[in-house]
Amino acid sequence: MSTEDEHPDLAAQQTATDEPEIDRGLIEGWAARMISNPDRAYKIAFYTFTIAFLVTTLFPFYWLFMLALTPSGQFGRDSIILTPGGFDPSLLAEGDLTMGTNPGAFIDIFTTVPFHRFVFNSFLIATIGTVLVLFVASLAGYVFGRLQFRGKTPLLLTVLIVSFFPPAAFFVPLNRLFNRNFDVLAPIIADGSLYNHPSSIIIPVSALYLPLAIFILMVFYAQIPDGLEDAARVEGTTRLGALFRVIVPLSAPGVATAGVLSFITIYNEYFFSSLMTDGRPENWAPMLEGVLRFQGQYETLFNLMAASSIVAVLPIAILVIVAQEKIVSGLTQGAVKE
């Protein structure tokens, strides 16, 4: 099968070498080459775009990093642009390796509060939540994407309706529900209520994220050729088996995307988690609670917030790196003869 490895390279090299360049101005020659060789222009445009995207997406991060390195006393002295506040390279000569910055912020966040525990809580909650979401949404996505039955459209719309409401709209009833003491739960959970229990974060957040996951999976599952599901069923799977053994792996880009989106959402969730836990890391308070610990009634340790946000984003960066193999796996190619 051919891939995107088209010929621009070869073509570009060839024309580039036999182009007489002596008597042309630099720009003029360049323009002429662009015109005579659109592939090259295309390539340059491509890299320009890529770099522009990179700069715009990464700059705020870079800036956040600079903020983290700024010692607390340096806010407001001069604005932070490309270097952290208080940055003074001349200090290097005096043996100050930090050059007036405060890399210690990245240690302080673990010593002043157990930030790692907060991150762990969020990570665990997000992992469980994501698995739950993907499983439930897979079943529903399969139904909506691949089955024909009466009542499908109304049901699908019903799912969608959930996303019409601001999360706050669910809050008062849910708060009353989750804080009620259920005697049945008493043996499992300390006081029979879900307060301070991870499930009180996982359940509402998963449910509110469910419609998006269902829609994403529906779209991707619908695209898998029927032939493959048929083949799996003949080979001896149930329909559900075919879903998890064939349709899900083949929808890897969609599933991984839904997974990443849901993981990030749950990982960063704050609204429900701040209300369903008492804020102690032992009681499953989430990562964001940890970040916001650095924001007091009056004093806000922006540098520590920045440092902790950077640290908090790391697990997600790793997740994305791992998942991206799946996100970009374009596997269906040549699956069936059509």
Add this chain to the structure above:
Amino acid sequence: MANVKLENITKRYEDVTAVDNMNLDVEHGEFITLVGPSGCGKSTTMETIAGLTLPTEGTIEIGGRDVTNLPPKDRGISMVFQNIALFPHMDVYDNISFGLRLRKYDQEEVDRRVEEAADIVQLEGMMDRMPSEMSGGQRQRVAIARAIVRDPDVFLMDEPLANLDAELKVHMRTQLQRLHKKLDTTIIYVTHDQAQAMTMSNRIAVIDAGELQQVAAPLECYNNPNNLFVAGFIGSPAMNFENGEITEDGFTSKHITVDFDPAAHGVDVGQQVTLGVRPEDVHLERDQSSAAAATRTFNVVTDVLEPMGDELFVYLLMARDVEASAEGRGEGQLLMNLGPDEDIDEDQDISVVFDREKIHLFDTNTGDAIVHGLQPKSVPEP
């Protein structure tokens, strides 16, 4: 015992009836081939048997059990799909062993069977290729291996050899026949390849527009086709047809007359009939000895020659004034089949005879066969 029984199976899509009230009884251990024009409903029939499509009406039995509502996995079948349908995310080994792994066979057994199947389809050493890295024929062989690696009661094979070269086709043909004998399974097969249909099957089921036309042994269909459709469909190149009328003396058309006793053949004088004769039953006058009973001689003109290496197809015009229709054989055109070295040219006047015993008569209006082979004439020709 794994007989397969279709009873009144009908499958309707929105605007097409893909399968129309089909009744088919496949014996245990039988090798039956479904043939028919493209879009006639062969694949749909297979899918219904497999349980992948629910029939709109009718019931299906496999091994005496009503399976109409059973899921595919409980029907004891395996299937080669026309569209191949390899799992793109699995390598060859995983594709082939998929069904076995589902059934939790132990690793050794899986390996052994996969190796055996790969051997049969000549795919040794490709075990870790992905489908996207294989040629069309290789993919098809993986699909076959995936089906034969298990030993189900019924094999459904939809065009399993379409992308294979002649040699491999012959090889696979033999292998499938051996497998059939060895495993004592029932095989339902779809092919467009006459050679496969003729050589492999116990019976052929000829389908047209979703309706069963004839179910019989291959030679039976070839020699005694039920109707015009079967006659035209079975045999390649197809039978020659000539529309005409029954006269007192036999058959008369614009170009030819063949004389026989209408009464003795169950036709009425004046009846519109179509006469059919296969290309190999048209002989040069000088070879007329090879016909069991030659008709009178017809003078024809050669049109196009198609040398095939092992044989030579000669298109004939029954008269100089016949328009050579390029769209297959038209009225007044005739095809004959000669040895490869026959010394013949285009646009040459020659004389041919038909083999009387191989002449078929059909009712032009209903298409039903009337007679296969003309009886010797009661009154000897002068």
Add this chain to the structure above:
Amino acid sequence: MANVKLENITKRYEDVTAVDNMNLDVEHGEFITLVGPSGCGKSTTMETIAGLTLPTEGTIEIGGRDVTNLPPKDRGISMVFQNIALFPHMDVYDNISFGLRLRKYDQEEVDRRVEEAADIVQLEGMMDRMPSEMSGGQRQRVAIARAIVRDPDVFLMDEPLANLDAELKVHMRTQLQRLHKKLDTTIIYVTHDQAQAMTMSNRIAVIDAGELQQVAAPLECYNNPNNLFVAGFIGSPAMNFENGEITEDGFTSKHITVDFDPAAHGVDVGQQVTLGVRPEDVHLERDQSSAAAATRTFNVVTDVLEPMGDELFVYLLMARDVEASAEGRGEGQLLMNLGPDEDIDEDQDISVVFDREKIHLFDTNTGDAIVHGLQPKSVPEP
């Protein structure tokens, strides 16, 4: 002028060399067919010509222009893909008219051409079906229509008729030939179907494992194969081979001797050669008149019979003690081709002769052909 010229084309994948230093010169207006075993590199060659894959080495010219680095759209080609690859989101009309709409033909012209193409492939009235609602053969016909609706300089067709029934195949064959004449285009064709290869092509290019074996007119390949591979590959069923040695008197093997003058045929005494004879050049002793020059009689035993309707294949064992290998024809096995009504049984002792003029000799070690057709013996046989 749209000749196609491949010069030293090589295409390597990670672990396979799909095309190996191929040189091929296709004339303007020629119809050339690539044949070869599954996985030999036919599709890859087509993709290289189309510009979908960059060759690892070598250059390609179309119409005298070096197109090695041109994108497919600037090569003036159209292609039928082996995997069909219809656009799933377009109905039949949109699939067929895709290329035309890209080129902004006006609506009437598009309609006219689409109708014409649909007519050729017999898809009238299916214009608004989606690919998922069609049978395998119907989809393939859409793919063909999509390619022929434009008039490019070069047509590339990879197995375009694989899923069609015999009748349709013949129809399409004729249609493609007409199209070829009418449009005066160059066609490069891949097929596994001998009949197509033989009847349609001006020349056949036989490929094995990425290497070109012979490029010649179909009958040339059939009658004068360059080497053992071509001899075995072209012709279905394949040629019979017997390995033996040259003696003073001619050829001797475990089962047969054929006498001729080694010197006159350019072979040395003691040389290991393989004798080849096609099934249709093996005759019953009683029919030996039909052979131009019969060899001596061999006594053989019939093994399996395969009645095909229009002919009968008989597998022969050259001696009672030969093991009938089920894996195709092995040592000491022979296939012959008889008329359908020949009166013969399995396991019967019969005598056969070969046609001397149709005997081929190959060097067993190199595989190269030495002689096609034995000369009349200088010393008449007693």
Add this chain to the structure above:
Amino acid sequence: LGDDFDGIEISADDQIADVEDVIQESLWDAGLDEDIEIRILPGDFETDSRLADYQSALDAGRGSPDIFMMDSGWAMPFIIREQVLNLENELSDDTLDYVKNDYLPATVDTASDPETGDLHGLPFFPDYPMMNYRKDLVEEAGYDPEGEDWSTTPMSWQEFAEVVEDVWEYHGGPDGDYDYGFTTQAQAYEGLSCCTFNETMTSFGGAYFGDHENLFGPTGDRPVTVDDEPMYETIRMMRSFMYGPDADDAHPDYPQISNSDLVEFGEEEARGPFTGGNAIFMRNWPYIIPIHADEGEGEIGTMPLPYGVEEGESEYEGAGGPSHALGGWMLTVNPNSDATDDAVQVLEAFANESVMLTVFEEQGNLPPDPEVLANADPDAVGAMGPHLDTLAFVGENSVPRPVTDLWPEQSSLIYQEVHDAYTGEKTPEDAMADLQGQLEDSEQ
């Protein structure tokens, strides 16, 4: 992983949670039953979120935490709704007496039901703003704060503005080393309506709801008095400070001593430049003093906030003269707790001088009993030491916020209109007229 702590949980903030052990010790020392353990939960970071948090806990009838630390800015609605325990019958008479007689009266008011006068919360610590200034810079410019006893002698806004202008000018003005002569908080947020605007317009003799006895209600039966001259004065003065006397709706008598960044400033934004050595005067809460001691530039001095008109010159009782918005926190008991008795005992222990002192030393949180502050040893309280005088003065001149059940929505109406007037989107007259209408509506 559930924990089985069965002591008393106090939801407070992060900083207080840090000194849990010290507080526990001092509570025990103050006579708390040794069996009663406390645990301080960090609670939420922001006062608004904490409000939401407590609201949902109380709405759902949740039993934990046992004690809430509530902002006096929003505790009143809970008290009015009887959602927190009425302490009147729970606390010992001694403690009740001590609180009602010796605690800063304004803090007791914000913790009591306005209708019945029943105490629902134990004031934990009050908070009041001061004017902070860079003593070193002021002295360089030729002033003598100590000699002139700035620390307990309030200036008028006019005097103040001139001093600031002068000092700023001395150091180069807007183009010199200091971007701001003066910083305060004028962002559109609670702090504007409860505090900075409130205290400034009060010092000009204005009032939201007429006489100060109306501050805690009764809602609906009190006048709305925002469309009034002191309000315009305050706004015009602030506009002069930010945009200069020549700007639209600016007060021509006041010089420019800052810039329009103030409309984006909350506490931290105001503190940043000051601590960072970029501002000379700043209105802020005492929390900045330990921070400044740690990392700030120069020497810090404090004084009361300036006043607009003399005390008593106001049309409304209680308004006029130096005014300092009273903030602060109280402890309330969760009635759903299954250990209310223990929780009340913990409160009793908090009403103890040594506990107050411990908290003051550890956290810089002022004792609710002014006597304790007065008796504190300046050397024992760290950075706060030099500022005890000012704090005492400021405490006496504090003005509570008008918290009722309607305050949260009235507050946002106020800060939005005031902010619009500050930024010049509306004239002071329009803004206050609009506000008058809105407040009257909400009072119904």
Add this chain to the structure above:
Amino acid sequence: MSTEQQSDEGSRLLMRPLNWLETQTEAVYAYFLLAPAFALLGVVAFYPLIQTFRFSLLEDQTAAAEAFGGFVGLDNYIAVLTGNARVPRQFIDITTTSGFPFLEMGSPFLRQALFVTLAFVIISVFFETLIGFGQALVLDKDFKGNRWVRVAVIIPWAVPIVIQGMIFFLIFNPNVGFGSDLMQGLGLFGSNPLANTRDSFIIVTVADIWKTAAFMALLILAGLQSIDRSLYDVAKVSGATPWQRFKYITLPLVAPALIVAMLFRTMDAMRIYGLIDSSVGCSTVPSMTCLVIISLDQTRRWATASTVAFLTAVVIALFVLVYLIFLRDSGGEL
């Protein structure tokens, strides 16, 4: 009857319900598989929504422990729609006048929750889609280092909203950031962007685009990856230029994913709150959800909050209708 191996007893038991399912009709099967999703949604979404709807018909009660008073019918809705609700910024505040155009803004355009939200949604979703598509196309290409570019492009989406708000708040903070000076220098912003409704609106919009373009990119990328590459071969041979391949193959095939992405982006943008709250503040840029939260958390007017939430849902429903029509046209399942 089958010669195939039987799985062990345990998994047979487990298989039994699955097998039972296999033999049911498509509809029964569908309902069965939907059960978990609807059970979850039922408890966490539908039940609360019914409650919330009930709340919206009750009277607010700020001075009692119970937040709701008696039944008042649609009074809350009328109050909110006529600009008379007890909220600091109105949902919609239009009065009729006698002269042309007969309608007059009661407060400025960007101070009315409905309008500020609509403007925000239209602008941000438009640019997010555009930029996200561009990013996805870049990410879809094979080039050196693309895995890192991919991570870089996706990562803004991983930043918690509060932090994102903080970043933009600080960038435009006069003390810390450089944003105000820069934008003033360019003549785009006034002196105090965070205090200016228009400037703040732009900041929030840009911040949102910065963050959520990645969401679009991710979904579109997944859509792109699911396209059978051999279709591009066919298109190339048919003579399609890269643009035509995009238009006729990529776009229609990615459309279902794209529309779902846009649909959810739109719904999300309609509910914007966290970003505003943590950067410029709800009083400067009052979105619909801002009103909900203010009434919920600050003023404890829960009936009003419920009413605004339901009105928000109605507005979103109207938008969704448009999408569903597109989704249907694009051949998506529905």
